[in-house]
Amino acid sequence: xxxxxxxxxxxxxxxxxxxxxxxxxxxxxxxxxxxxxxxxxxxxxxxxxxxxxxxxxxxxxxxxxxxxxxxxxxxxxxxxxxxxxxxxxxxxxxxxxxxxxxxxxxxxxxxxxxxxxxxxxxxxxxxxxxxxxxxxxxxxxxxxxxxxxxx
Amino acid sequence: xxxxxxxxxxxxxxxxxxxxxxxxxxxxxxxxxxxxxxxxxxxxxxxxxxxxxxxxxxxxxxxxxxxxxxxxxxxxxxxxxxxxxxxxxxxxxxxxxxxxxxxxxxx
Numbered sequence: 001x002x003x004x005x006x007x008x009x010x011x012x013x014x015x016x017x018x019x020x021x022x023x024x025x026x027x028x029x030x031x032x033x034x035x036x037x038x039x040x041x042x043x044x045x046x047x048x049x050x051x052x053x054x055x056x057x058x059x060x061x062x063x064x065x066x067x068x069x070x071x072x073x074x075x076x077x078x079x080x081x082x083x084x085x086x087x088x089x090x091x092x093x094x095x096x097x098x099x100x101x102x103x104x105x106x107x108x109x110x111x112x113x114x115x116x117x118x119x120x121x122x123x124x125x126x127x128x129x130x131x132x133x134x135x136x137x138x139x140x141x142x143x144x145x146x147x148x149x150x151x
Numbered sequence: 152x153x154x155x156x157x158x159x160x161x162x163x164x165x166x167x168x169x170x171x172x173x174x175x176x177x178x179x180x181x182x183x184x185x186x187x188x189x190x191x192x193x194x195x196x197x198x199x200x201x202x203x204x205x206x207x208x209x210x211x212x213x214x215x216x217x218x219x220x221x222x223x224x225x226x227x228x229x230x231x232x233x234x235x236x237x238x239x240x241x242x243x244x245x246x247x248x249x250x251x252x253x254x255x256x257x258x
Contacts, residue, residue: 097218107211109169112213
């Protein structure tokens with residue numbers, strides 16, 4: 001057998017690495033697609049504008065079983081124009097859905113906090129809907145040390 | 152019935168105040184993803200709906216998914232214009248409904 005030149009060996013290494021990446025990407029993109037589908041269902045196909053929404057999550061979650069999450073939208077909560085719903089999805093969980101918060105003008109602030117489970121390092125996406133039919137979106141990356149979705 | 156839900160909100164407020172409400176219900180929130188030691192999937196059993204009403208009017212509600220951590224905790228706000236009662240309900244996958252009430256005096 002021909003001895004591998006240094007160049008060949010490097011090329012093999014690179015293509016191998018590329019293959020691994022593709023494999024990972026496909027798995028991640030399946031979940032991401034499901035997340036995107038849920039968002040599309042929520043917005044009814046409308047495009048959500050980036051901004052106004054802020055997601056508070058730890059940069060690194062040591063325990064994926066309980067990660068504090070807080071979402072808020074910088075928008076008025078008047079009787080005729082308020083944030084009616086916020087959808088939260090996790091791109092890398094077995095089921096991307098996390099929660100849908102429903103607000104009313106009596107909520108006074110478009111803001112809610114809870115604790116969530118995260119299987120792995122991933123993006124959390126929030127989409128807010130106003131009573132006027134506008135949509136806002138935002139996302140945040142969380143690094144998860146120990147996943148919280150199974151055993 | 153399970154343990155009593157934990158509620159935290161002020162007993163008194165001024166008219167028009169925005170108050171913070173915190174609730175917690177002890178619940179396993181079994182995700183339906185875990186397997187027991189024989190490799191069988193443990194069926195899903197979660198609280199799938201939480202709602203808060205004030206004097207019968209909806210204030211805040213959440214549709215919960217298995218990605219909500221055990222012992223679901225919710226923190227939100229409400230604007231109070233009159234004295235009255237907050238009613239909280241948690242709905243389990245099996246149909247069990249847990250309720251709690253707390254009244255507030257608004258001056």
